[in-house]
Amino acid sequence: MTDNLATLSLLIFFVLQATIYIFCRMKLAEIRRQTMPSKLKLRLLENEDNLFDAGLYFGFVGTVFSLILVSLGIVKFSLMAAYSSTAFGIIFVSILKIFSVRPYRRRLILDADVA
Secondary structure, three states: OHHHHHHHHHHHHHHHHHHHHHHHHHHHHHHHHOOOOHHHHHHHHHHOHHHHOHHHHHHHHHHHHHHHHHHOOOOOOOHHHHHHHHHHHHHHHHHHHHHHHHHHHHHHHHHHHHO
16 A cells, blocks of 8 residues: 555656646747747746746645655655655756756847847
8 A cells, every 4th residue: 555655646746747847848839939039038938937947846845745744644655755756846847947948048148149
């Protein structure tokens, strides 16, 4: 039972983080599609920074919530399952920011300086 609960929590945390990642990618694509100057797109990206960090916030909340349930004795599973929420958040946000947001922001900065 404990292993099933740990596996279920890992799956839930992974699906939640993947959903947040997909939503952030959609928001980034929305900004890309808009026809406006690069400086304005940069401001829109800056405005979405908290959204792009949402995976980290949800990861920390998931870990804290899991640890509270464990400490109250409501559930008993490994600490790995609790900390996986934060780990998934770090992984997904890093992938989003390093491979999607950062290169796009760099291109916008270069385009804004040229214009």
